[in-house]
Amino acid sequence: MSARPGAAAAPTARIDIPARMDRLPWSRFHLLVVVALGVTWILDGLEVTIVGALGPRLQDKATLGLTSEDIGALASSYLVGAVIGALVFGWLTDRFGRKLIFFTTLAIYVVGVGLSAFAWDFWSFALFRFVTGIGIGGEYAAVNSAVDELIPARLRGRVALIVNGSFWAGAAIGSLASVALLDTSLFAVDVGWRVGFAIGAALGLLILFTRRFVPESPRWLACHDRIEEGEAVTAEIERKVEAATGKTLPPAEGELLIHPHKTFGFGLIFSSMLGQYRGRSALVLLLMIAQAFLYNAIFFSYGLILTKFHGVPEASVGLYLVPFAIGNVIGPIVLGPFFDTVGRRKMIFGTYVVSGVLLLVTGYLFAIGALGPVSETAAWCVIFFFASAAASSAYLTASEVFPLEMRALAIAAFYAIGTGLGGVVAPYVFGLLIGGGQPWPIFWGYAFAAVLMIAAGIAALIWGIDAEGRSLEEVAAPLSLAR
Incomplete structure (x- = not known):
């Protein structure tokens, strides 16, 4: 049987790695994956919130x-870095594997956060936020790819939503933390916000240590002509799961016949994205934007809304954001859990439309x-109860509706385009x-954002x-x- 176009000829191989991974019961191994990879978002949320609350x-x-326009521009600088990081490291993740890249991107992120603590003016702060964004953009591609490929199919939806x-x-x-950092009885006016970034960098270094226990995706290894390594990684995961559960795993059912290749060309990837999968591409793009x-x-x-329109003291902004x-x-x-039971389309439709209407x-x-x-804070709590699930489902959709060989690049491309159109411009405009x-x-x-959400929800349902x-x-x- 001949190889697919766009890659060198390769012999066929029969694998059952996907079936073996999907039949696994939940175990400490899966918890390790979620903690070691997902905790980056916790750190990102911590320091992004510090920037917002300390605006x-x-x-x-x-x-x-800084001025109000400068605060918006800082957010845009961070997001521009995220766009670039996503595109560069998205391609590298598909080319060199998930594990190497999620180590590299976290290291870049830690450097950016650490340098932010030493910013001395708008331009230095914008540069360091840009570096931080590069790291977090790369994380989106590498981490979401790895999580999807290591978590069993029946749990993939809820786990991906919780991680994001x-x-x-x-x-x-x-x-x-911002409440304490703004307290001038604890920190000087120009010290507290810097301490917040320094703490974030220190925590990031600890996360780097935990990631060494997360293996490379055996699915990625098999499709990139490293089947023996993929089999070995899968066997080791099975051994750990059996040891943790005390039960023998049932036989796996289902095999794939593949033409493994070391690399896959851009021509094949983009022709698939814009050809066979163009409908999915359009949907993911709308969800992301x-x-x-x-x-x-x-x-x-x-x-800024709290301080300028509601007269909330600067030191109390963090309390409203909690x-x-x-x-x-x-x-x-x-x-x-409803994304795994009620279904993806219905839940994406519901969360997007309800968010937009509210x-x-x-x-x-x-x-x-x-x-x-x-x-107003109470109203936002209700809106984002639904909007948070909606946003996470956009990343879930991008990570599971495209082939493995282009998964990270697809996540990166649509994250980059969506963030570039919807994220970089929005903070500055607001x-x-x-x-x-x-x-x-x-x-x-707000009305423009609401209409976008409602339109995206309807598109997902259809x-x-x-x-x-x-x-x-x-x-x-x-x-x-193999065809």
Whole structure:
């Protein structure tokens, strides 16, 4: 049987690695994967929240003396770095494997966070935020690929949502930490916010240590002509699971006949993305843009809304962000299992549309002055209970509806495009709108984000993929599959 176009000829091989991985019961091994890989989002949430909550303090002449526009531009700088990091490391993840890259990207992230603690003006801070963004952008591709390929199919949806939603656990911690960091009785005006970044860098170094226990994806190894390594990794995982559960695993059912290749050319990857999978590509792009615009527009500017429109003292901003973050954490935990039972399409539709409708209502109430700081925070908690699950489902969709050989690059490409269109522009635009001091222009920004969410939800219901409970190879056949 001949090899597929775009790669050198290779003999066929019969593998059962996907079936063996998907039949595994939940064990300590899977918990290790979730903690070692997912904890990055907690750290990211912590330091991004510190930037958001400390926005008003950074405008103080005793610190960096930034403007509202500068705060928005910093968020955009971070997101530009994330876009570049996603594209570069997305390709490298598919080329050199998941494990090498999720070590590298976390190291870059730690460097960026650590340097942020020593920023001396807007431009230095923007540069360090850019470096941090490069690391976190690469993490999205490498980590989501690895999680999907190491977690059993029947649990993949809820685990992916919880991992991506864990960002908000870090946000809650960051919100509380910002209260202490802004307390001038504990830290000098220009010291507290720097301490927050230094702590984040130190924690990141600890995470690097735990990641050495996470193996390379055996699915990736097999498709890249390293079948013996893939078999060995799978056997070791099975041994650990049997030792942890005390039960012998049942036989695996299902094999694949593949043409393994060491590399896969860009021509084959992009022709698949824009040809056979163009419908899926369009859907993922819409989901990514909608959630990126919603989140980045609101989250990066919420501290300014509280201080400028509700008169909340700078030192208390973090207290209002805690319940907001908690709503984001609880959403994926409560709603995640339904993505594996009720189904992907229905749940994506529901979470996106409900988020959009609630945002319209809340934005209007804000514009007419009907909300105070407490009631608006409560409204955001409800909105983002649903929006957090919706945003996480966008990454889940991007990571499971494309073939293994292009999975990381697909995640990276759609994250980059979605973040570039919905994320880089939104914080800067909302910074300008808030700086204008009028509520109605801000409402129209919210309305635009709401319409995007509703449109994306409807598209998911019509053109989405029923991926619940199905192996990754069934959802999207590998490019190396023998025909």
